[in-house]
Amino acid sequence: MTEAVNVSEQNAVDMSIAPSVMPTLADFVDLDTYPIDDPDSPKRKALVEQCRKELDAVGCCRIPNIIRPESIERMRQEVERQRENIYWSEDSHNPYMTKDDESLPADHPRRFFEKRSSGFVNSDILEEFSDLRAIYDNDIMVQFVSDCLGIAPIYRWADPLGCNPYSVMDEGDYFPWHFDGNEFTVSVLVQEPEKGGEFQYYPDLRTPEDENFDEVAQVLGGDYSNVHSLALRPGDMQIFKGRFSMHRVTPVEGTRSRYIALPTYMRDPDTVNRPERARQFYGRALPIHYEREANRPDELVD
Secondary structure, three states: OOOOOOHHHHHHHHHOOOOOOOOOHHHHEOOOOOOOOOOOOHHHHHHHHHHHHHHHHHOEEEEOOOEOHHHHHHHHHHHHHOHHHOEEEEEEEOOOOOOOOOOOOOOOHHHOOEEEEEEEEOHHHOOOOOHHHHHHHOHHHHHHHHHHHOOOOOEEOOOOOOOOOEEEEOOOOEEEEEOOOOOEEEEEEEEOOOEEOOEEEEOOOOEOOEOOHHHHHHHHOOOOOOOEEEOOOOOOEEEEOOOOOEEEEOOEEOOOOEEEEOOEEEOOOOOOOOHHHHHHHHOOOOHHHHHOOOOOOOOOOO
């Protein structure tokens, strides 16, 4: 007699094994609800219009449940398989990821340092058939993000360590106020913590022409009157203009970790992280970080 197999247990075993084929768009996007592959679809046009309005208004938009639960589970399993390869770091940094400058006043934002503790599954160690890799490499997804931003062309980020990593935060981890080195980030929440891990941001706090240090100092001093909070759920996608909006992730509470996938895009196909930022986040700087350090998208301090 053949022994009965519990289907859910069997699926759990299967899901723990790395996929052997590259997921397609239909494998990771709910195309019935979000037909992003059909440029003539009224649903897609309405979605793009809504995202563009939100991005123009507050530099951020959220698309709930766009990523299929099966894909979210495969990504969660990938993070678990990569646990031993996560680069964990504890560091103190200012919002610009620059070193202390004692020539500035003591209350200057560039001298405001907070402790960060977090981990990354760096982009260069993603599995061959990773759902995150498939999402990032899919041309239809890139076009969709470009349309939502109202900016074309956009490029996949040239940074080999940070172009599409997973961010991992365990209990007690905190990611303090900062600006991104890249212009646009797509975030997909893979696993939410029991409590905390909330995304908070001040939209368009600076511009390429104005650092707005006075207002940055107000936020760092505890004035959150213009700060927005965004509660993400697994499967939600967030498009965010992080180069100009200061943001943080509040401390994670409870035993369940926070996992979030971070496919990242740029206007400039050549820009990468500065070496110092690469070392802080990903544990090392590669030759490309030194070779392209002078290639900056703007004249901002970071």
